[in-house]
Amino acid sequence: MPIMTASDLEHFLETDFPQALHMGCKVLHVDNKSIEVQMETKDRHLRPGGTVSGPTMMELADCTMYLLLLAQIGPVALAVTTNLNISFLRKPTPGNLRACGTLLKKGKTLATGDILIYSGDQEEPVAQVTTTYSIPPKP
Amino acid sequence: MPIMTASDLEHFLETDFPQALHMGCKVLHVDNKSIEVQMETKDRHLRPGGTVSGPTMMELADCTMYLLLLAQIGPVALAVTTNLNISFLRKPTPGNLRACGTLLKKGKTLATGDILIYSGDQEEPVAQVTTTYSIPPKP
Amino acid sequence: MPIMTASDLEHFLETDFPQALHMGCKVLHVDNKSIEVQMETKDRHLRPGGTVSGPTMMELADCTMYLLLLAQIGPVALAVTTNLNISFLRKPTPGNLRACGTLLKKGKTLATGDILIYSGDQEEPVAQVTTTYSIPPKP
Amino acid sequence: MPIMTASDLEHFLETDFPQALHMGCKVLHVDNKSIEVQMETKDRHLRPGGTVSGPTMMELADCTMYLLLLAQIGPVALAVTTNLNISFLRKPTPGNLRACGTLLKKGKTLATGDILIYSGDQEEPVAQVTTTYSIPPKP
Numbered sequence: 001m002p003i004m005t006a007s008d009l010e011h012f013l014e015t016d017f018p019q020a021l022h023m024g025c026k027v028l029h030v031d032n033k034s035i036e037v038q039m040e041t042k043d044r045h046l047r048p049g050g051t052v053s054g055p056t057m058m059e060l061a062d063c064t065m066y067l068l069l070l071a072q073i074g075p076v077a078l079a080v081t082t083n084l085n086i087s088f089l090r091k092p093t094p095g096n097l098r099a100c101g102t103l104l105k106k107g108k109t110l111a112t113g114d115i116l117i118y119s120g121d122q123e124e125p126v127a128q129v130t131t132t133y134s135i136p137p138k139p
Numbered sequence: 140m141p142i143m144t145a146s147d148l149e150h151f152l153e154t155d156f157p158q159a160l161h162m163g164c165k166v167l168h169v170d171n172k173s174i175e176v177q178m179e180t181k182d183r184h185l186r187p188g189g190t191v192s193g194p195t196m197m198e199l200a201d202c203t204m205y206l207l208l209l210a211q212i213g214p215v216a217l218a219v220t221t222n223l224n225i226s227f228l229r230k231p232t233p234g235n236l237r238a239c240g241t242l243l244k245k246g247k248t249l250a251t252g253d254i255l256i257y258s259g260d261q262e263e264p265v266a267q268v269t270t271t272y273s274i275p276p277k278p
Numbered sequence: 279m280p281i282m283t284a285s286d287l288e289h290f291l292e293t294d295f296p297q298a299l300h301m302g303c304k305v306l307h308v309d310n311k312s313i314e315v316q317m318e319t320k321d322r323h324l325r326p327g328g329t330v331s332g333p334t335m336m337e338l339a340d341c342t343m344y345l346l347l348l349a350q351i352g353p354v355a356l357a358v359t360t361n362l363n364i365s366f367l368r369k370p371t372p373g374n375l376r377a378c379g380t381l382l383k384k385g386k387t388l389a390t391g392d393i394l395i396y397s398g399d400q401e402e403p404v405a406q407v408t409t410t411y412s413i414p415p416k417p
Numbered sequence: 418m419p420i421m422t423a424s425d426l427e428h429f430l431e432t433d434f435p436q437a438l439h440m441g442c443k444v445l446h447v448d449n450k451s452i453e454v455q456m457e458t459k460d461r462h463l464r465p466g467g468t469v470s471g472p473t474m475m476e477l478a479d480c481t482m483y484l485l486l487l488a489q490i491g492p493v494a495l496a497v498t499t500n501l502n503i504s505f506l507r508k509p510t511p512g513n514l515r516a517c518g519t520l521l522k523k524g525k526t527l528a529t530g531d532i533l534i535y536s537g538d539q540e541e542p543v544a545q546v547t548t549t550y551s552i553p554p555k556p
Contacts (some may be wrong), residue, residue: 019192046313047284054223055194055198058223082527084548085223085224085408086223087222087383104367105365112365113408128392141539201503224522226500226549228521249360249412251506253531263522267547297464336472338474360505362471366497369516
């Protein structure tokens with residue numbers, strides 16, 4: 001079982017991470033190695049033609065990995081991204097995004113996750129992200 | 140000489156890419172293989188402690204590569220990012236960001252660039268990005 | 279169903295790709311979106327302490343994606359890697375490697391795959407790779 | 418000034434890293450933030466048509482970063498790659514490879530470098546690599 005539940009994570013967003021809340025992120029599910037986060041896309045996330053912008057997907061992926069990690073190690077606000085690699089696979093349709101994250105490694109100082117992003121009703125992922133976070137040493 | 144000058148690019152942002160304008164991006168220099176873009180950071184780009192957020196740097200890098208590519212091939216609005224890899228190197232200080240982009244390759248269908256991001260007065264880069272854009276075939 | 283079966287791929291390695299054969303690669307399974315490739319590690323692949331070297335895993339990942347792609351598009355010897363990103367997760371134990379590849383996208387000009395590498399009897403992956411191949415236009 | 422000179426590094430290769438020696442690597446220059454490594458390509462590094470294989474370039478990049486890091490921190494054999502991202506830019510011509518590495522960050526636990534690989538007499542780079550090493554804590 002993870003240390004933080006979906007509602008613990010949502011509460012943490014409200015108190016400590018207003019940007020993610022502002023993004024419209026909602027934790028649909030979390031367990032000890034995966035997470036599902038939904039993001040409501042708004043006008044400011046769209047490009048001409050109604051497609052969701054690349055930076056919006058990067059922000060969702062970064063937030064998803066952060067929440068997946070916090071769920072395992074508790075509210076360590078100081079965990080920071082060291083690397084993020086994103087491959088854009090298909091044009092997203094307008095509508096909400098959904099990020100499915102899997103924890104590949106939780107080491108003492110580094111954690112790595114794989115995140116697939118889905119758009120609206122499309123069955124195939126619109127982007128794949130691999131990202132590594134650095135975990136600060138316990139004081 | 141590039142096809143589009145710094146002021147051509149700024150004009151393109153105004154007419155075709157309001158998000159980049161909204162980001163506060165300004166083209167300081169462009170030539171046939173490099174570009175320098177400045178971004179004014181605002182409250183919404185900051186994390187607690189005054190540091191600039193990771194997604195803000197990703198957005199700046201993506202915009203910088205797009206402008207560097209457009210300068211070479213003209214205003215092809217349909218060029219899209221296929222891959223972006225970012226390494227976070229140091230905590231940015233509050234203040235403006237500056238992105239220095241170098242074109243590593245301009246092929247017929249793919250273009251790749253290397254971008255270093257600097258923050259405020261820090262001498263060392265805060266992030267390094269390598270990114271590839273797909274260039275649509277001429278109609 | 280893929281265009282090439284596991285034994286078609288093995289035959290192609292013998293006739294057109296002696297390096298992969300020299301690597302000791304064997305296709306355990308292939309279908310229209312995934313592949314499993316086993317590689318027998320030899321002395322030249324090991325580092326002091328018996329761990330498999332990083333470049334060996336990169337070579338296996340590259341070969342796995344090539345075979346996964348060929349299975350879908352037929353023996354197009356000219357497909358080339360444009361990008362490969364590898365995250366090393368755990369120290370491999372001595373023994374064979376196994377690569378499980380999933381096709382994330384098969385476009386007209388680009389194909390992207392996700393590959394997890396497993397070592398010996400370890401349950402958790404030792405490395406994760408995301409890689410993109412460029413597919414040459416049909417003559 | 419770096420802790421290890423070019424000839425210290427070559428000696429280390431001979432005594433502790435026979436694979437790199439087997440690769441035919443030679444340190445042309447090293448200072449406190451950059452390195453230049455030459456690699457003699459042999460038949461086993463070539464693909465049909467005489468082009469140097471992708472995994473050969475990955476191996477050279479990995480070795481170059483390792484040597485650049487060791488030059489700064491001394492012969493810590495346990496430093497390990499955590500991430501490597503390579504973009505293939507052009508087809509290499511037959512002939513030697515040359516890797517030019519720049520240290521982007523040398524932190525307490527992580528070091529990141531940028532490496533450009535050149536081939537034969539080609540003026541433009543054939544590949545760009547960004548890679549991060551994890552530095553083991555001092556005992």
